[in-house]
Each structure stands twice: as structure tokens, then as C-alpha cells.
Amino acid sequence: MGSKQRREREKESLRREILDAARDLFVKEGYENVSMRRIAEKIDYSPTTIYLYFEDKGDLLFQVSEETFSKLASKSESLLAEMIDPVVTLKKIERAYVDFGLKYPNHYKVTFINRPELRDMSKYYEKSMGQKAFNLLQQCVAECVRRKKFRRVDVEAASQALWASVHGITALLITHPKFPWTDKNKLIDLVIDTMIDGFKP
Amino acid sequence: MGSKQRREREKESLRREILDAARDLFVKEGYENVSMRRIAEKIDYSPTTIYLYFEDKGDLLFQVSEETFSKLASKSESLLAEMIDPVVTLKKIERAYVDFGLKYPNHYKVTFINRPELRDMSKYYEKSMGQKAFNLLQQCVAECVRRKKFRRVDVEAASQALWASVHGITALLITHPKFPWTDKNKLIDLVIDTMIDGFKP
DNA sequence: CTTATTAGCTTAACGCTGTTAATTTGACCT
DNA sequence: AGGTCAAATTAACAGCGTTAAGCTAATAAG
Incomplete structure (x- = not known):
């Protein structure tokens, strides 16, 4: 038991990681100049992983x-x-x-x-x-x-x-x-x- | 004689055609949603022709x-x-x-x-x-x-x-x-x- | 303990984009 | 008629957001 909660926490932490990376890049370089691939690269995940946590780029913003x-x-x-x-x-x-x-x-x-x-x-x-x-x-x-x-x-x-x-x-x-x-x-x-x-x- | 001027006029007229097509689409659908290819298509020229008259998409706008x-x-x-x-x-x-x-x-x-x-x-x-x-x-x-x-x-x-x-x-x-x-x-x-x-x- | 299921992530791919380089076309001048 | 040169085209590049399919490792079921 509790492994479900741990999984839950891990999921939430990756969500945060994506959010932080995205904000960092958006703020630094502007929404238009930041690609999903670059956000993914920054946190060492594949680009498509982001779509498991956010609907699309607009949702992320x-x-x-x-x-x-x-x-x-x-x-x-x-x-x-x-x-x-x-x-x-x-x-x-x-x-x-x-x-x-x-x-x-x-x-x-x-x-x-x-x-x-x-x-x-x-x-x-x-x-x-x-x-x-x-x-x-x-x-x-x-x-x-x-x-x-x-x-x-x-x-x-x-x-x-x-x-x-x-x-x-x-x-x-x-x-x-x-x-x-x-x-x-x-x-x-x-x-x-x-x-x-x-x-x- | 005069053919140079005519060429000049033709060049200017194509420039106008591009400008008008671009404005039409920009106003109607928004800068981001209009591609160079669509502008070119509208005036029956190839996309790259536009670059002979304008520096880039930003210049056009x-x-x-x-x-x-x-x-x-x-x-x-x-x-x-x-x-x-x-x-x-x-x-x-x-x-x-x-x-x-x-x-x-x-x-x-x-x-x-x-x-x-x-x-x-x-x-x-x-x-x-x-x-x-x-x-x-x-x-x-x-x-x-x-x-x-x-x-x-x-x-x-x-x-x-x-x-x-x-x-x-x-x-x-x-x-x-x-x-x-x-x-x-x-x-x-x-x-x-x-x-x-x-x-x- | 083995097998089936499922969640999490990745790889591959589609159809776009702006833009550049190389190439063809076609009208002019000699 | 042949050479010249500008204009327009085709092909291509590198990138984009996003989707579909496949893989992998952990969990659940028997």
C-alpha cells in the first residue's frame, strides 16, 4: 500500500518540473520562440511526454x-x-x-x-x-x-x-x-x- | 527604350499584388495563421517569389x-x-x-x-x-x-x-x-x- | 511464481511552417 | 541566332505542434 500515493507524488513532481522549465523558457525567450522539443530537452524527457501532463502548448502557457x-x-x-x-x-x-x-x-x-x-x-x-x-x-x-x-x-x-x-x-x-x-x-x-x-x- | 520602365511598372504591380493579398489574409485571419505559401497561392505565384520583393514575412507585415x-x-x-x-x-x-x-x-x-x-x-x-x-x-x-x-x-x-x-x-x-x-x-x-x-x- | 495487464515513456511519423540554394524559364540586346 | 541576365520556379532544409503506435517496467491476478 502507499505505492499508489508515491506514484501520485512522482507524477506531480514531473508536472512541476515541466511547468518550471516551461516558465523559465517562456519568460526568458518568449512563448513563440520556445518549442515543445526544447522544453522537453531541458528536463531530459521526450517531447511527447509533455502531452501526458498538459493538453497542448497553449494549456502549458x-x-x-x-x-x-x-x-x-x-x-x-x-x-x-x-x-x-x-x-x-x-x-x-x-x-x-x-x-x-x-x-x-x-x-x-x-x-x-x-x-x-x-x-x-x-x-x-x-x-x-x-x-x-x-x-x-x-x-x-x-x-x-x-x-x-x-x-x-x-x-x-x-x-x-x-x-x-x-x-x-x-x-x-x-x-x-x-x-x-x-x-x-x-x-x-x-x-x-x-x-x-x-x-x- | 521604355521597356525598362515597363518592367519597372510590372515589378511594382506584382509588389502591390503581394501586398494586397497579404493584407487581405492578415486582416481576415491574423498574422500567425497566414503562411507565405497561402499568400503565394492567392496570387498564383510560387512562395519564394515573395522573397524577391520582401525581406521576410515580418517585413511584409x-x-x-x-x-x-x-x-x-x-x-x-x-x-x-x-x-x-x-x-x-x-x-x-x-x-x-x-x-x-x-x-x-x-x-x-x-x-x-x-x-x-x-x-x-x-x-x-x-x-x-x-x-x-x-x-x-x-x-x-x-x-x-x-x-x-x-x-x-x-x-x-x-x-x-x-x-x-x-x-x-x-x-x-x-x-x-x-x-x-x-x-x-x-x-x-x-x-x-x-x-x-x-x-x- | 508465473502470467496478464496496465501505466509511463519513447520512437516514428504526418503535415505543416519560414526560408535558402540551385535551377529553369523567358524576354531582351547584340 | 546566340548570349545575357533577370525573374520565377522546384527542391530542399531544418524546424514546428501534435498523433499513433510501440516498448518497457512495474503492478495485479491466477
Whole structure:
């Protein structure tokens, strides 16, 4: 007895090995430039073995992405937990989002920017970590409205607008590094502050 | 006599044929899903013929994108020409930007989202049509400040912030089409209006 | 203890891809 | 008419994601 459990653990550990190798390569070289064969080579298995653990290459990226989203989600969660002024917290959450992207640009690219068409996304958006992260931001916006720090805007629309703006500056800074940007930090804050101010009473 | 010119014209016409076929397929099915062989098939030439007219597939898409973006630039140009209230014009320019991105998602992707690693960057930024479009936006922002419709913000920073926000909503709508967005049109306007209002006196 | 079954992994292969090299075609000039 | 040269083609390379079939070693059954 227990051999079944050991087998189970071994299976799970290989799954992790594949996931780690894939993330490493995706982050370092980009999804498009990484082949299943190279991932397999990295962990000394045959390419087809991956298909015993993941549906296809897209699924592999999806699983990697989920892990990344969850990091961001838990960061936002802790910021929300120690909230005093919801507007300040909202700014922190947005700033954390941008900083996260700039700190791990390749990871951000893989997860947020160069997103190839992934499975049935309706299912994905219902319970994914990305949705969770967004929900936390929306929760914070709702709190801003509830405490009358924001005027009575549509919370969902406002949250999506805020997400769009932070994604915009993050994505542009990453993908256009040679563009003659003005001071990047000021620019990020300008985007965040301008949007947030726009929702105040 | 003149046969050289005719040859020249024929060469140019085939180049056009390739460009048109490529744009058609790229727009309809997406860059990744179109092969050189399919483009060639569409115009009844062998695949390798394309390489006599374009460096590679990326070059082909770049040329197609430039043509498309020049449309956006001239649209912005005409909006700027018939400007009365610069703030209204600015809104129109931003809206045209987003609408353009949504109309030609694949072109927008390659030029602003999935940036290919470009060797001669400086040259690109100087004279690409995408850059020209941005310059026109900045010109409009400058006019807003000059006529005191905007408070005395840093024109460059404000322009970049505005660009970031419209890029954000455009990119997200393109790359996350299955996300449960609130009304897209309202959302786009919300982003634009919120940012612009934020720069008013 | 031997035999049958099954899980885990690999090898081989298919039909694609972008791209290069070598080769053929065909129109022009002398 | 024969040579020249550019244009287009065929053949090929190396790689891709993925599937089907085969092998191997551990487990279950008799």
C-alpha cells in the first residue's frame, strides 16, 4: 500500500518540473520562440511526454500564467487587507501592478501582452487568478464609491477603465523601451493619478 | 527604350499584388495563421517569389502595417485641420486611434503590441506612420495647453499618458476579446473622457 | 511464481511552417 | 541566332505542434 500515493507524488513532481522549465523558457525567450522539443530537452524527457501532463502548448502557457496571476493577486490582497484610505490603496494596487510588470517584463509579456488565443476563455475568466486580481481592484473601487471618495460611477466600468490605463502604460514601457519617454516614474504616477482624480466627486 | 520602365511598372504591380493579398489574409485571419505559401497561392505565384520583393514575412507585415497606419495618420491630420475646439479634436483623435486598432487588430498588434525585436530602432521611431500618428496627438495636446483648455501640464508627459490610456484599452479589447467587458463603446469613451478631464484647469 | 495487464515513456511519423540554394524559364540586346 | 541576365520556379532544409503506435517496467491476478 502507499505505492499508489508515491506514484501520485512522482507524477506531480514531473508536472512541476515541466511547468518550471516551461516558465523559465517562456519568460526568458518568449512563448513563440520556445518549442515543445526544447522544453522537453531541458528536463531530459521526450517531447511527447509533455502531452501526458498538459493538453497542448497553449494549456502549458495557461497553467504558467495562472501561477503568475496568483502572485499579483495575493499582493493586491495584502494591500487591501491593510487599507485605510481606499483611494490610497487603489493607487498602491495600481502601482503594484505596473511595478510587477516592469520588474518581470518577460513574464508580464508572456502572461498579459502576448497572449495567444487560449482555450475557451469564458471558462477561464470565471475563476482564473487574473479575474481574481481584477476583482480585488474592483472591490477597492467599490469601496471608494461606498465611502464617497469617488462620485457615483459605474463600478465595473470604472474598474475596467483603470485596468486599461495601467495596462497601457505598463505594456508601452515594456514593449517600447527605446521610445523617448519622459521620466518613467512620473509618467506612471501621472497616468494613475489622472485617472483616479477623474473619478473623484 | 521604355521597356525598362515597363518592367519597372510590372515589378511594382506584382509588389502591390503581394501586398494586397497579404493584407487581405492578415486582416481576415491574423498574422500567425497566414503562411507565405497561402499568400503565394492567392496570387498564383510560387512562395519564394515573395522573397524577391520582401525581406521576410515580418517585413511584409511591416509594409502592410505602414500603409494602414498612414491612413490613421491622415485621419488624425484631417481632424486636426478642421479643429475648432482642440479638446473636442483631441477626443476625436483618441477615439479614431482606438477605432483603428479595433478595426485592424492584427496590424495594431504587430506595430504596438507584439513588437518584433527591431534592429534599427531610431530610424523606425523617426519616420514610421505609427510615430507620426502619435506626433499629431501631441500637437493637439500642445494646442489645448496653448489655448488654456488644459492646465499648464508637461505636454510631452501628458501626451504620453494619453497615449498609454488609449493604447491600454485598445490592447486589452484586442487581446482579451472574451473578457466580460461592460459596453465597449462607453468604456472607450470613459477612458478617454476621464483622462482628458483630468488635464483640464 | 508465473502470467496478464496496465501505466509511463519513447520512437516514428504526418503535415505543416519560414526560408535558402540551385535551377529553369523567358524576354531582351547584340 | 546566340548570349545575357533577370525573374520565377522546384527542391530542399531544418524546424514546428501534435498523433499513433510501440516498448518497457512495474503492478495485479491466477
